[in-house]
Amino acid sequence: MKAWLRSNRVGLVAVAILLPATVGITFANEWTAYFGQRPSIPVDVAPGDEGAFAATGWAVEKTERIPATSTEGDEIGLPAGSELVVVSVRVTPGELDSNGESPRCLLDLEELDGGTVTRGWGDALSEPISFDTADGAESICTASNTEPYLLETIFVVPADAGDELALAVTVVGELPEYLRLRL
């Protein structure tokens, strides 16, 4: 047996190295592709700070939570047991793309627990509520805006949503990184 091991040691060592390496590389490729196509690496910005992302400045100016039980919540038509989260962001376009446009983005709200995302919400622009965006504010990232503008986005969340919330700004060209503005 020892003689057999000795005479085949080169092949055995090659198998011992190449087999786990093949498995590892295959897994790494699959997971890299998977995470590379989705917002998986947050670029955190502390509350009150301005973040630079996609050659654009992003700063939360105001965050408001309107309970369904309030007079305003009733007027908006919020569902029972919910709150409306209104986030105002000052967007300062910097470097424009080859078409002279600022970045388009997707906006989501994340609920965090010690930095780990526990739940998420898409914006409530198409929900059956009556909320008027502030005068002069945009409700989505507008590529034609090349000057600083105010972005006001809304989310309907359950009343038990935690206080550790963040606005996630995803720009397709920056994936897998995305901006996480802590509220």
Add this chain to the structure above:
Amino acid sequence: MTRTTMNWRHVANGAGLVVILVIAGFVAHSTPSIADKQAPIAVRGELGEPVAGRNILATVDAVRVARSVEASNGWAGGTAGVWVVVDASVEARVDGLDPTLGYARLRVGETTFSASTRPGDGSIAERGMTVGIAWTGPLMFELPLDVVSSPAAANAELQLALDPDPRVDSLLVIPVDLRALDVDEVVETDRPVWGAR
């Protein structure tokens, strides 16, 4: 090396080959197929009890059978068969990025019926779902009369998922005994409501 040793080595090699072939056969026959590996993960529940999957929470409150339906939005559904009306409450649990109640089906034996979208906003079928905020309202399934009275109807299953393709995700399964239900002439359904009940 003697001739006897050589013979034993041949026998051992043959036995080793047989063992390897048996193991290979076992692995080949016991390895899950692609369909098995991608199958929805069934989460079984009961009528009247909350049932939770990865990204869906639902409670089925009642199931009724009728020859016609009058929905809250004024839609009236006549049929040559019957309507199975399911009153349910459904919400997303984790991921609220544009989920809908995309998969609502009633399985009777080997046949599966999708929730009708004909009642429009009188039903919660294909409604957009929000994390933590339920939509409560009816789902309506149009079935042939003989299906409801068939032996398989005693073991019917209501299946709910958010993604229209529920593979590799939770599929809520709630058993329903359709044969035990009376067939009403007409059923009026409540308006779908968004929010806590």
